[in-house]
Amino acid sequence: MKNNTDNINDALGDDLRSKAEKMLADIGQRKKVFGDQDMQALFQELQVYQIELEMQNDELKVANEELELQQLKFASIYNLAPIGYFILNSYGIIEEVNNAGAYLIEGGKAGLLGKRMIQFIAPEFTDVFYRFFKDMQATHAKQSCQLKITSQAGAELYTQVEGTAINSFSGAPPKYYIAIVDITERIAAEKNLAETKERLELSLEASSAGTWELDLDSMKFYLDEFNYDICAIPKGGFDGSYRTFLNLIHPDDREMVDEHFRKSINSEKEIDFVCRLINSDGQLHYASIRGHVIGEPGQTRRLVGIMIDITEKKRIEEETVLLKQDQQRAITLATLNAEENERRRISDALHDSVSQLLYGIKMKLSALDLGHGKAHLDINTLIDQAIEETRNISFELAPSILLDFGLPATLDELVKRLSSPGMRIQAKVTGFNARENMLLETTMYRVIQELINNCMKHAGASLVRITVKGGKRIEICVQDNGNGFNYTQQEQSASGSGLRSIKNRISLYNGELSVDSAPGKGTLVKIVLNHKQEI
Numbered sequence: 039m040k041n042n043t044d045n046i047n048d049a050l051g052d053d054l055r056s057k058a059e060k061m062l063a064d065i066g067q068r069k070k071v072f073g074d075q076d077m078q079a080l081f082q083e084l085q086v087y088q089i090e091l092e093m094q095n096d097e098l099k100v101a102n103e104e105l106e107l108q109q110l111k112f113a114s115i116y117n118l119a120p121i122g123y124f125i126l127n128s129y130g131i132i133e134e135v136n137n138a139g140a141y142l143i144e145g146g147k148a149g150l151l152g153k154r155m156i157q158f159i160a161p162e163f164t165d166v167f168y169r170f171f172k173d174m175q176a177t178h179a180k181q182s183c184q185l186k187i188t189s190q191a192g193a194e195l196y197t198q199v200e201g202t203a204i205n206s207f208s209g210a211p212p213k214y215y216i217a218i219v220d221i222t223e224r225i226a227a228e229k230n231l232a233e234t235k236e237r238l239e240l241s242l243e244a245s246s247a248g249t250w251e252l253d254l255d256s257m258k259f260y261l262d263e264f265n266y267d268i269c270a271i272p273k274g275g276f277d278g279s280y281r282t283f284l285n286l287i288h289p290d291d292r293e294m295v296d297e298h299f300r301k302s303i304n305s306e307k308e309i310d311f312v313c314r315l316i317n318s319d320g321q322l323h324y325a326s327i328r329g330h331v332i333g334e335p336g337q338t339r340r341l342v343g344i345m346i347d348i349t350e351k352k353r354i355e356e357e358t359v360l361l362k363q364d365q366q367r368a369i370t371l372a373t374l375n376a377e378e379n380e381r382r383r384i385s386d387a388l389h390d391s392v393s394q395l396l397y398g399i400k401m402k403l404s405a406l407d408l409g410h411g412k413a414h415l416d417i418n419t420l421i422d423q424a425i426e427e428t429r430n431i432s433f434e435l436a437p438s439i440l441l442d443f444g445l446p447a448t449l450d451e452l453v454k455r456l457s458s459p460g461m462r463i464q465a466k467v468t469g470f471n472a473r474e475n476m477l478l479e480t481t482m483y484r485v486i487q488e489l490i491n492n493c494m495k496h497a498g499a500s501l502v503r504i505t506v507k508g509g510k511r512i513e514i515c516v517q518d519n520g521n522g523f524n525y526t527q528q529e530q531s532a533s534g535s536g537l538r539s540i541k542n543r544i545s546l547y548n549g550e551l552s553v554d555s556a557p558g559k560g561t562l563v564k565i566v567l568n569h570k571q572e573i
Contacts, residue, residue, distance in 0.1 A: 288314035469508025
């Protein structure tokens with residue numbers, strides 16, 4: 039079959055031949071009318087025409103060669119193009135296909151030509167292809183769609199299809215040029231992305247988390263729907279500004295949050311902190327906010343991250359802490375009760391048994407007629423000292439006066455027993471018009487007793503002042519003029535067990551302990567008890 043260039047050349051050659059034949063006929067007529075001179079001029083004119091035709095013929099040859107070269111280039115591009123190209127007739131039959139198209143269908147060109155295109159379309163997409171082809175025929179405008187193609191080997195490919203109708207100059211029916219691009223990998227990537235997004239959303243939902251984004255150029259803050267729920271923001275109730283977001287933060291946390299964001303923006307470091315949010319309902323929420331800066335050169339930099347609602351976690355942690363405190367309080371209470379019971383048992387034994395035996399020995403000795411010699415006096419003195427020491431030990435272990443008369447009377451008795459010429463003890467008790475519960479009075483007595491023992495053993499003090507104030511909160515102050523000590527160092531050493539024992543006791547009442555001391559400057563110990571704390 040001749041191509042268009044050959045047809046053009048044949049038409050041009052026939053036209054020139056017709057003109058030449060007509061001109062020869064004219065020459066024959068002119069010979070009869072004109073002379074030789076006229077004929078000579080006519081011959082020269084014919085020679086000019088001949089040269090001109092030869093030149094035109096040369097130009098046509100060059101143009102024809104260029105046209106054939108362009109046609110060859112087009113054929114090479116058509117066949118070597120990475121996109122599949124198909125030419126269909128008005129019945130949807132394949133008339134031409136390039137190499138990429140044949141590769142897509144997995145068949146040779148010869149095996150595809152003359153077949154209907156629709157037979158390579160997956161059954162569920164035949165309606166789509168039918169509408170696509172009909173729209174091309176009806177509008178002669180560019181049409182596009184996505185189709186799933188089934189190759190001759192059975193492979194399924196997702197493709198993007200573009201097509202248009204091309205009219206023929208000879209009046210023949212139009213041809214339909216179709217380009218097919220394999221987008222299987224893109225569809226798979228989009229599917230994976232959708233699945234990943236769905237898993238992310240499920241993960242965020244399961245972890246009570248949402249996403250947020252801060253545009254660093256406009257400082258616009260974007261929250262997703264879950265974050266709207268955390269903050270209880272009605273739709274349209276958030277203008278998207280960074281300042282408005284900060285206003286959602288608890289006033290005590292705003293400066294900290296703003297500092298974290300600014301440090302992350304300036305140094306491009308990750309942020310990870312916990313803050314409190316106050317929603318529009320006035321409810322307090324705890325949120326864990328994490329994020330980092332992203333952005334390629336030349337693109338808008340953004341700070342993106344997640345916000346996790348940890349309110350329930352915080353509540354559980356607080357309940358756990360309270361439970362541990364309750365458990366520790368119960369252990370401490372049980373330990374102190376056991377100690378006090380054991381002290382009371384030993385005190386009773388000393389008072390009711392040992393003291394009575396000593397009294398009995400003294401009375402027996404007095405009944406004996408030993409005269410009034412020095413030995414007799416020495417024995418009486420030793421027995422009196424033993425009785426007094428037994429009373430003191432019994433009092434220190436479990437003073438019965440505390441049970442009978444309360445803390446003020448017990449402290450007066452303690453001061454009398456422990457004061458000496460070398461160390462005077464002064465006590466002032468106010469605000470105890472009514473008796474407190476026995477455990478609280480016992481705790482105060484043991485704390486004061488421990489502090490006085492410390493003064494006697496370590497302080498080298500000549501004066502100890504004790505002040506106890508009752509009321510909504512009980513204040514205990516014990517001050518001495520002794521040697522003083524390094525409280526921080528003493529607390530960390532094993533010898534600081536006395537202060538640790540005091541802390542264990544006052545922990546039952548959420549007590550606070552402060553020590554003001556330094557070497558050579560004496561010591562002031564202040565204890566505050568919340569005696570309304572339920573035990």
